[in-house]
Amino acid sequence: MSKADMLGDSPTFDAVAQPMSSRAASFARFSGQETEPAAGRQETLRMPVEGLAHNPFNPRVELRSIDELADSVASRGIIQPLTVVTRLAFLDAHPGQSELGRAAFVVVDGNRRLAAARLAGLDDVPVHVDDSLAESADILLETALTAAVQHESLDPLDEAKALARLVEVHGSQRAVARALGKSSPWVTQRIALLKLTPELQAAVEDRSLPVEIARNVGQLPAQQQKEAVQEALEKRAQTKERKRAQTAKGANAVSTQPTDAGVDVPEQVSTPARILPPTSDASSAASDVPRALQPASPQAQSPWDDGNKVADLVFEKMSASQREVLLERLLAAQGSD
Secondary structure: OOHHHHHOOOHHHHHHOOOOOHHHHHHHHHOOOOOOOOOOOOOOEEEEHHHEEOOOOOOOOOOOOHHHHHHHHHHHOOOOOEEEEEHHHHHHHOOOOOOOOOOOEEEEEOHHHHHHHHHHOOOEEEEEEOHHHHOOHHHHHHHHHHHHHOOOOOOHHHHHHHHHHHHHHHOOHHHHHHHHOOOHHHHHHHHHHHHOOHHHHHHHHOOOOOHHHHHHHOOOOHHHHHHHHHHHHHHHHHHHHHHHHHHHHHHHOOOEEOOOOOOOEEOOOOOOOOOOOOOOHHHHHHOOOOHHHOOOOOOOOOHHHOHHHHHHHHHHHOOHHHHHHHHHHHHHHHHHO
């Protein structure tokens, strides 16, 4: 039993349960919100490449990186079907178009894929046919622009132009943002590129001006844009230099030097002298002797076994005044004997 049968007839339920319009259904599909296939929408078909025409109103001014895409298409085929409308539906919305040749279908979404398929030498491609996208010129254009904007590879200026045209169709940036599932500032920042001076727009196209900076600068008056760009570029360069210096400093803080064992040891870490634990009272007493007077190694003969050597060592370490005192004491000791 359906929900309508269980709830019974009511004006409120009837209003909610009415089918979605073809226009709303089209944009629901593009935004990923469709839960059930639209009535009358065909399944995926395969169409000959020569039977498809590019959309004359494609927002992409130039189809870039076709060679790379063609390589992928040649090895893996077309994964995402192209969205097309019939020639008749397209001409009803745009009468007088002479750029279609003999094509039976016009691509609404997938012009790059069609170009890549032709370059790769494919005979046919998968397509979805949906004439509801061509009910009028505005709907057809809006659908193509919406599909183009949702492709992340769309060039910044092409994207800005597409969004500006969508604003004309929808009437406001807020409505465009709502249709695309984006925020209003997102739309505003991208359309701001169209307010840049021609010089700065050219810099965006050749990628010498980062698009993030360009979007912010585009919201300023034209006479302030060049100076703002220079300041932003200088600030970005200083930030990069500061990060580079911090990285270099962090790397130098733990510089290494080779050891006999082939293991790197930080410069700041010194190897402490190896101290042998005392094994007897004699060794304990010897530990109180200055290091310079201690034997160089355990294997060396101890000088304490030779009185002359001890005297030589002690005499060598004394100052001149200390030696005089020692001599006086020795002479006094001899005189007392």
